[in-house]
Amino acid sequence: NAGVTQTPKFQVLKTGQSMTLQCAQDMNHEYMSWYRQDPGMGLRLIHYSVGAGITDQGEVPNGYNVSRSTTEDFPLRLLSAAPSQTSVYFCASSYSASQENQPQHFGDGTRLSIL
Amino acid sequence: GEDVEQSLFLSVREGDSSVINCTYTDSSSTYLYWYKQEPGAGLQLLTYIFSNMDMKQDQRLTVLLNKKDKHLSLRIADTQTGDSAIYFCAEKRGDYKLSFGAGTTVTVRA
Numbered sequence: 001n002a003g004v005t006q007t008p009k010f011q012v013l014k015t016g017q018s019m020t021l022q023c024a025q026d027m028n029h030e031y032m033s034w035y036r037q038d039p040g041m042g043l044r045l046i047h048y049s050v051g052a053g054i055t056d057q058g059e060v061p062n063g064y065n066v067s068r069s070t071t072e073d074f075p076l077r078l079l080s081a082a083p084s085q086t087s088v089y090f091c092a093s094s095y096s097a098s099q100e101n102q103p104q105h106f107g108d109g110t111r112l113s114i115l
Numbered sequence: 116g117e118d119v120e121q122s123l124f125l126s127v128r129e130g131d132s133s134v135i136n137c138t139y140t141d142s143s144s145t146y147l148y149w150y151k152q153e154p155g156a157g158l159q160l161l162t163y164i165f166s167n168m169d170m171k172q173d174q175r176l177t178v179l180l181n182k183k184d185k186h187l188s189l190r191i192a193d194t195q196t197g198d199s200a201i202y203f204c205a206e207k208r209g210d211y212k213l214s215f216g217a218g219t220t221v222t223v224r225a
């Protein structure tokens with residue numbers, strides 16, 4: 001049981017390049033989400049999914065796409081990378097879409113730099 | 116996440132109690148959470164409190180909730196060096212979303 005696995009751990013991109021950040025969980029969790037963490041701003045929700053085939057936007061969705069074709073995987077795509085997307089990205093999952101007392105399990109993060 | 120506010124830094128002596136404060140704005144929030152982030156790692160849920168509770172205790176952790184003032188605090192008793200981390204307050208908004216504060220960096224000094 002690996003929990004939430006994010007790859008890669010580090011990545012450097014040039015402006016305009018595209019990239020997919022991978023996230024996989026092996027806990028059969030219904031809910032998955034992507035956050036970005038920037039200094040002094042905490043975590044901001046990018047996109048989330050309450051089940052396979054269902055995705056929705058969070059606070060800061062612009063410039064990112066997601067899909068949820070399986071329960072296990074929730075990739076995040078940067079369509080045309082911009083320096084403003086330099087950040088640490090976290091994927092999280094929880095058993096229940098309504099969360100409540102179900103904890104969100106976080107991956108270790110992907111540190112992304114856009115030059 | 117800007118609706119949840121926390122002080123950015125806290126320095127505490129080993130063995131003393133730490134108190135981390137948080138204010139939130141959504142009076143309809145049903146659950147409030149405290150997460151811990153160690154260097155280079157993701158967030159780990161420490162504890163949570165339901166909005167109809169005033170206090171919750173879990174070993175060295177005590178959460179106090181003042182719903183009237185929308186104020187949440189986390190007290191860590193007998194703070195240890197392993198408690199050095201960033202602590203995030205979060206509120207549940209709507210059905211699915213969590214809104215996080217900016218995090219409080221706690222430094223434990225010998």
